[in-house]
Every structure is written in C-alpha cells, then in structure tokens.
Amino acid sequence: MTWTFDHLAFNTAAGQTLQDTFQAVLGLAPGRRPPFPFPGRWLYQDAQALVHVIEQPTFDETALSHIAFRTDEDASTVLQRVQASGLPYQVAQVPEDGIWQIFVQMPGGLVIELDAKAGNLESV
Structure with a gap:
C-alpha cells in the first residue's frame, strides 16, 4: 500500500x-x-x-487537527488494516467526492486521516 x-x-x-x-x-x-x-x-x-x-x-488558539494521507487502495482494505491495529477510529465520507476518510487516533494524541477510494466500502 x-x-x-x-x-x-x-x-x-x-x-x-x-x-x-x-x-x-x-x-x-x-x-x-x-x-x-x-x-x-x-x-x-x-x-x-x-x-x-x-x-x-x-x-482560542489555532491547533493542528490532523495530518492526511491518501492512497489508491480500496477503502475497505485500509479500514481492515486500521481495525486490525486496535486503534480508535472514525469514518466519514467527503460530500460529493466519494472519498472515504478514516480518522485514526494515534498513540500520543495525533490524529491521521487516511483517504481512500470508495470501492467496496458502502457504509460503516
């Protein structure tokens, strides 16, 4: 990947x-x-x-929300990897774009957003 x-x-x-x-x-x-x-x-x-x-x-002050990465892999494949990690996550979809966003809470509090094509991931 x-x-x-x-x-x-x-x-x-x-x-x-x-x-x-x-x-x-x-x-x-x-x-x-x-x-x-x-x-x-x-x-x-x-x-x-x-x-x-x-x-x-x-x-009150500007704060980093997250860092995002994208892949050409299917969102269902990415989600399986995230689920296997045991880390907390949330899933959303970009309106009108069909891209799935998987927000993963990393150790230490950093959030990463993993963007992937819809593929077989219809809903979560």
Whole structure:
C-alpha cells in the first residue's frame, strides 16, 4: 500500500487570518471545498489543497487537527488494516467526492486521516 501526503488541517476561530497568513507566507490560494456540514476553507498550491482550515469559534488558539494521507487502495482494505491495529477510529465520507476518510487516533494524541477510494466500502 502506497501513501502520499495530502494535507494538514487546523482548527481555528480565525479562519480569515490563518488564510491570509498562508497566502502571504506560502502563496497558497483559496479554492473549492466540498459542502461539509461545518464552516471552513481549503487553501491550494496549484491543484492540490494543502491546508484545510476548520473554523471552530470555541478555539482560542489555532491547533493542528490532523495530518492526511491518501492512497489508491480500496477503502475497505485500509479500514481492515486500521481495525486490525486496535486503534480508535472514525469514518466519514467527503460530500460529493466519494472519498472515504478514516480518522485514526494515534498513540500520543495525533490524529491521521487516511483517504481512500470508495470501492467496496458502502457504509460503516
């Protein structure tokens, strides 16, 4: 199974400020974001969304939410590996994109998001 870095996600109450900073420092530009049921924005380098900003008004300071990786493997294969690890996880689907997101709670508190194609994973 081959993995590719996909994006970093941050929780913040200051979405516009964070966007402005990433634009000024890294030259990232705002772009398309699927219609998730919570506010946020995606910042792109060319065609790749590298930073996802999750707008959380309860956050006093910006915090790393998760690090995401993607694979061409079927989501059911990825989920089987995650389940075999015994680590806590949650599953979601990107609206309109058909990509499954498997959020894994790693030891020490870090969360990783594993993005995989729908394939045989119809629902969890």
